[in-house]
Amino acid sequence: MGGHESSPTTIQGARLWWSSRSHPVERSPSSWYQTPQVKRRYYHLSFHKRHRELVINSYLSHVLREGRAVTVTNRQRKLFTNIKSSHWNHVPFEHPSTFDTLAMPLAKKREIIGDLIAFRNGKDYYAKIGKAWKRGYLLYGPPGTGKSTMIAAMANFLDYDIYDLELTAVKSNT
Numbered sequence: 001m002g003g004h005e006s007s008p009t010t011i012q013g014a015r016l017w018w019s020s021r022s023h024p025v026e027r028s029p030s031s032w033y034q035t036p037q038v039k040r041r042y043y044h045l046s047f048h049k050r051h052r053e054l055v056i057n058s059y060l061s062h063v064l065r066e067g068r069a070v071t072v073t074n075r076q077r078k079l080f081t082n083i084k085s086s087h088w089n090h091v092p093f094e095h096p097s098t099f100d101t102l103a104m105p106l107a108k109k110r111e112i113i114g115d116l117i118a119f120r121n122g123k124d125y126y127a128k129i130g131k132a133w134k135r136g137y138l139l140y141g142p143p144g145t146g147k148s149t150m151i152a153a154m155a156n157f158l159d160y161d162i163y164d165l166e167l168t169a170v171k172s173n174t
Helices: 049-074 106-121 123-129 147-158
Strands: 006-011 014-024 039-047 078-081 089-092 162-164
Touching: 006 049, 014 049, 039 049, 106 147, 147 162
Parallel strands: 078 162
Antiparallel strands: 006 014, 014 039, 078 089
């Protein structure tokens, strides 16, 4: 949506209008240098006041959920390592592996995907019962059998970052 454009939508019979707007940001008067004019962009939502409850109680929470989901999906995933330091270093994680590209029986793929979906959807349940929300898989085999590729496929499927833990660099368990 460009500057000052409007986009109408209808939700449960309520007509809403989203528009893109901007306004100049105040510059510091004590600045020695002439800086270019910066504009703050934002979206404006208009609707009839009789739809206020619908918009505030359900529509805006839906928009925020969808926005967070898009942000997570579009963000650059990272590969973190703790090699020889107490700080985590990261590089962009750009591995092409997906469950479609894995060479394994289809039934086993479906089982793992189902387990990953159940894990992802179970966050609230784990919080409710007071347990840590975590899932572990034991991958074993000789070098070159696809263990790292499986981890990459899982990370790409869940849109998660990867932490490569170098156990010899760990000095405490906190």
